[in-house]
Amino acid sequence: MVEDADREHAAALARFLRFLLAAGDVSFDGKRLLAADGRTETVSRDILADAVRLGLVTRAGSRLAANPEARAHLRRRLCTAETPFAAQHRDLAPVVVVHDGTRQTAMANRLESPLAALARLKEKTGEAWLPDGAIAAGERLHADFTRGGLQPRMTMSWEPRIATRQKGEAGAARELTDTALAARGRVAKAIEAIGPELSGVALDVCCFMKGLETVERERQWPARSAKLLLRAALMALARHYAPPVPPSRRMHAWGSEGFRPDLPR
Template sequence: MSGIDTMKEIEKLLRFLGNAGCRADLAPDKADGALRLSHPDGRVADFPRPVATEAGSRGLLVDRNGLVAPTLEARSFLRRRRAAREEAMLDQHRAIEIGFLVEGETAEPVRINAAESPLSQFARMKDKSGAPWFADAALASGERLARDFHFAGLQPKITPSYEPRFGDRVKAAPGAGVELKDNVVAARLRVARALTAIGPELSGVALDVCCFEKGLETVERERQWPARSAKLMLKTALLALERHYRAGGRG
C-alpha cells in the first residue's frame, strides 16, 4: 500500500461503517479493484481493498457474506486514534522535561510539562557557578506534593457553581465511591505528612509555590519577606521535602 497512510484509511473506513454493517462490492468504475461500501442510510464510499484486508487482519471488521461490519475492537481502535491526535495537539503547547523522583532506593523518571508546571521556571535557574539552583529530585518532589494536594481536593473553591442539581442522579456502584474516598484520604494524609516533615517554617512557601502556583515575588510581598529571599526558602523547603519522600514519605 505504497503512498497510503494505512491507519488513517482504516480509521476513515471504520468511521464510515459506524455501528452498522455495509454491503461490500467491487467498485465497477475503479480499475484498481476498490471496495465500494454501501451504508444503510444511502451513503456510498470507495476504499482500497488492501485497507479493508488490513483492517480485517487486525480484527477491526468482519465480512459476513458481503456484509462488512465493525467489531468491538474497532471502538477501542478509534478511541486510541482520537486520543493520539489530542495528545499530539496538546504536545504542540507543551514542553515535556524528564525529572527524577527518588523514593527509597529507587529513582523514578517523571514527565513534567514545563509549559504548565508551577516549578518549570525554577528548573532553568542557575547559581553563580552555572549549576542548577534547584536539583531535579527537589523539583520532582514539589510536583509530587502538588499532585497529591490537587487530587485530595484541598485547593479552595472560590467560584460559585451554576450547574443545576438533579435529584435523580444515578448513584455510583458501592465499591467505586469507597475506593475513591480511600484514595482521597490517602492523598490528604500524604500531604499532611509531607508538610509536617518540612516544618511550619517552610511548609507555607512550599504550599504557596507548588500548590497555589504563586510566583516568588508574590510570596515575598504577601509574607513581607526581603527581595530574593523566597528563592532560598523554597530551595530549603524542596530539599527537605525530597528527603522526606526519599525516606519513604512517612511522617
C-alpha cells in the same frame, strides 16, 4: 501539486519569520532583507504580503518587525500533534512515575509545573540551583495536593444545599475516595516534615502555584527571600520523601593480649 506549493509557501514563510525573529529590526529594499549585523535574506513579495495579512509582521515603510504572533506561528509549525494550537503552549518531556508500585515512563508538560522556571536556574558553577530530588519533591507535593481535592473551588457550586446525611454520619469526608484521603494524609505528613517556618512558602508555590514575587508581597518579605526559603523547604521535603540511608555501624570487639575469637567450623 497544490499541496506541494502550499508546503513550499509555508516553508518560505517560516524561513522569513525565523530571520526576522533572530535579526530584530530589518530593512527591506524590495527583494532582500537586510539586518543590522549585515546578514541578508531574500523574500518574495507574496510571502511578505501574506505575513503582514496574517498579522505576523509589521511594516512601516522599508522597516519590518516580527510581531509576537510570529513566534507562536513557528511553534505551531514545529508541532506534530493533532492540536497544534494547544501544543504550542506545551513543553513535553519524558518523566518516570510510580504507578501501583511499578516505575513507568510518561510524558509531562513542564510548563504546567510550578517549579518549571526554578528548574532552569543554574549556579555559577553550571550546576542546577535546585537538585532533581527537590524538584521531584515539589511536584509530588503538588500531585498529592491536587489528588486530595485540596485545591480551592474557582467556579460557582450548583450542588443543592439541602443536607441529606443522617444523624451520626460523617460529614464531607464520607464523599472522599480512599485515594483522596490517602493523598491528604501524605500532604499532612509532608507539611509536618517541612516544619511551620517553611511549609507556607512550599504550599504557596507548589500547591497554589503562586509566583515568588507574589509570595514576597503577600508575606511582606524582602526581595529574593522567598527563593532561598523555598529551596530550604524543598530540600527538607526531598529528605522526607527519600530519607538518607544511615551509615552502618561497625561492630568492635576488644580483647586482652593473646585473645583469639571463636570461629565457626
